[in-house]
Amino acid sequence: MGRRRSDGSNKERLRWTQELHDRFEEAVNQLGGPDRATPKGILKAMGIPGLTIYHVKSHLQKYRILKFIPETNRGKFERRNISEMLPNFSATSGAQLNEALLMQMEVHRRLSDQLVVQKSLKLKIEAQERFLERIVEENQNGNPKHTKSFSPVSLPSLCDSESNAKEFETDSEVRKLKYSLKKTFKLLRD
Template identity: 50%
Template structure:
């Protein structure tokens, strides 16, 4: 029996923002650019990702259908710097200092995004090292199996 991997989406409008939910047994929220921007603005209003809580973010955002579960998960990823920031990723590392304050209402917001990008880069390096160690572990296992087979062949 073949099942399609495509997920159907449901739109839930709330205020002037719309939530996009999958129709899986456990519906997931699709974080649109507009919704993420509202999230970032709410976090900035509340004093940054370390001071903001899911409950206060939910109050500030005022989006119908958004749950603490959605916000808790998104805030955790945001704190860890895993969120892709399109405007930051479009620039090279060399011009990082020149864009501080460009198009931002406060230096706090700019430095928060800079820290987020640095954390994201650190996460990517950590992830690459983890993957490299996994490949090395698998190669080691293959060598062990080959050595074991070689010993069995020689014993015959």
């Protein structure tokens, strides 16, 4: 029926003759067509000794591909409705698939929006961290340029509204905020 493969497997290679293929097609048509026929059913309907389910599975896959892609369109890709490709595909399944796709697109959009917000927040935190480090360095070097409390304009804001910016009056408040920002920044990096 064929020859053994050199890779050591026990599966025999089968050459599909025209007669064998014709019997295959008869069995497929008997079972309701390529989209309804199963390899096990085809194997029983053909009744050929030595033919295995692996031979039939492989041939059925190739047969389905050739059946659903007409010869004139092979090599060309075009958008087609799923009901054209699979006539037994129910309308409810298509609607469910479409709804799932729309939900997935919405989740993707929301995640993209969230990523943009997170990047913006990260940049603002980094700006505040640099600002506070510069102030701490100036205070440690004995060269405080900012002896009075900070205005909301001088401290970079974490939010879009400047009304939430804090004014700091002592070094301890600055150090506490710097420590808090470093912890937050470290969490964002992780």
